[in-house]
Amino acid sequence: MLRSPSGVIGLIILLLAISIAVFGPMLFPNSPWRMVQRPFLPPFTLSAVPLGTDALGRDVFAGMIFGARVSLLVGLVSTFVALVLGVPIGAMAGYFGGKVDDALMRFTEFFQTIPSFALAIVLVAILQPSIYSIVASIAVVSWPPVARLVRGEVLSLRTREYVQAAVVTGQSNTWIILREILPNALSPVIVLASLMVATAILLESSLSFLGLGDPNLISWGYMVGAGRTVIRQAWWITVFPGVAILISVLGLNLIGEGLNDALNPRLSREGR
């Protein structure tokens, strides 16, 4: 991982974003919703509000820092929930095969046939926008690829000798899946997960952009959405949070690439 330069850059970006999310709010005790200066103050004019103010005179910089917390939290938690849903479903489908496989895969395909963003909008709108409904709906739309990936891996590992040997020695199915198969299927899942975090951040931003964010929490997508209508008068309200989304998604993608290089033995051998 550390040998791949893009992975290192991605890791640095992610660590930076996490430390901003964790420690930033301590440096800025004021709520990002507080109206601190005159509205539409351009950036770099006052050191107190380095990135300017928005349509209500709120500090754009404070919004960016508090927004990092929401965006990363939503990205990580919803990815975790999606893995918790997707991995067991995929593993069971791949391991047991037959009718179980058919049933689980038809169920998965049912979700895959619905455009994921449309489904996320519907879910959030029905459940009322809040941080919980947003995490839940992002998880619901992002687990099917995990299930399908895990199923594929398990299907191929299922026929290996050491798995057969475990079956012959009378190990329980759960034990075999958890101890023999999954650890070997994990590396592609980790790569996928890092990309899913990026997608989840984008999904959360898109939902907030459309006004379906948690109204009590500031997020980058909300800032872009709220500033969109005044973009011709005040570019900075949308551009800074937009760049923040871009950089963090880019960072996560670089990490995914780096992990892929590191975890895929065939690739790394060819590389040298």
Place this chain on the structure above:
Amino acid sequence: MPKRVLLGLLLACGLTASALAQEPKTGGVINAVIQPEPPGLMLAMIQNGPTQMVSGNIFEGLLRYGPKLEPQPELAESWSVSEDAKTYTFRLRKGVTWHDGKPFTSADVLFSVEMLKQTHARARNNLGQVDKVEAPDDTTVVFTLKQPFGPFLGIFEVGSMPMVPKHLYEGTDWKTNPYNNAPVGTGPFMFKEWQKGSFIRLVRNPNYYEKGKPHLDEIYWQIIPDAAARSVAFETGKVDVLPGGSVENFDVPRLSKLKDTCVTGAGWEFFSPLAWLWLNNRQGPLADKRVRQAILYAIDRDFAKDVIWNGLGKVATGPSASTIRFYTDDVPKYPYDPAKAKALLKEAGYKGEKIRLLPLAYGETWQRWGEAVKQNLQDVGMNIETIATDVAGGNQKIGDWDYDIAFTYLYQYGDPALGVGRNYVSSAIAKGQVFNNVEGYSNPEIDKLFADGAVATPDAKRKEIYEKAQKILVEDVPVAWMLELQFPTITHCKVKNLITTAIGVNDGFKDAWLDK
């Protein structure tokens, strides 16, 4: 050389003459924005803002109202009031026909009154003092009241009491009548087609009773769901009229500066929209008068006016807008004073109980306003949670009294008996409805004042009663009054004479013309 001078002189004369005279020109098609798309156009049954705006040019009332709310003839050409102020006689215009060619008579008026009593909540209220309505002949209608009712001549506006064709509605199921989708009125424009999600097209009524009117051939009401796209449509010339509220406030100054653009705040006098926060008086900390007063002290209403509404409008002083009859500003004042708000909260024993805030889902401006109010209240130590909702969901929560604080704005219809009392008298507490006494305020003294004020004569007596009511209400803060809203109408300057009445665009196309 002399020839050329002469030509120049002629040209100059011609130009000045046409510039000065401003004779209305006939013909032309106008594009106006309608936002949001109306749920229907049958004005007798649907009274949403956009419905009133489109259908006010299809239907007509007995009277029209000038900018000072003075009654003017429309379908009634004259009217008289008896000595005891209990009998109102209207002479109808002769030779008026419905869009389908049938004549309009006093029978239509009688039918409309009966129908509206069942389909139009506000008309039912307005007609509450009417004992009987009679039609001695085809062109005379006589309203006899149970007792004198001061605002009676103010209830005949087209949106409040539209005339409905008896021959198309009598004996039918009103809700499923096919003419609901293709309304037939007496107005200057006739309904032509409605492409859902795209436009509503009205065409000139060639048989309109005022000769030479209307001047325009067609009106296209364009439906453009996105606020930024509406601004762009105006800038590119796709639409000529942006009625009040159809673009975001921060776009108003920018659009006003464009060339060939005319802006006016007139045309809302009849409605006088007043924005306030419903405060649920029934439960929790808000049941305490001191907490409600603290809320008014805590909110920076000048900030809302200057920043969120771009300086449009006026900070409200109480339950009546300043354009409403019998308004007084001699009431307790609530300037922005967070320290006082904190003191009042402490005195009331507020301990950080959670308070739910419902913003109004009418677009950016209202969303920002909700955020600013939330911050104001948090600054004085209130624990506010914003509940995200859409328009229908918000209405439902408010109607079910399932809220603590909720944004709204309501029309006031010129007279406290028509548009103010309904929000404060205890007889107007009815679960499930959105525009009545939703806050659950109940005060026998206020009930009596509003009951007396509606029927008192002369006006000086009414003034005294309503001023007293305003003082009591402002002291009790049943709701937190925010701003008298102003919705500027933005047009290209070639659109002339559009806003001439107290309801502006709603019935303005009758007189409007296009300078090509």
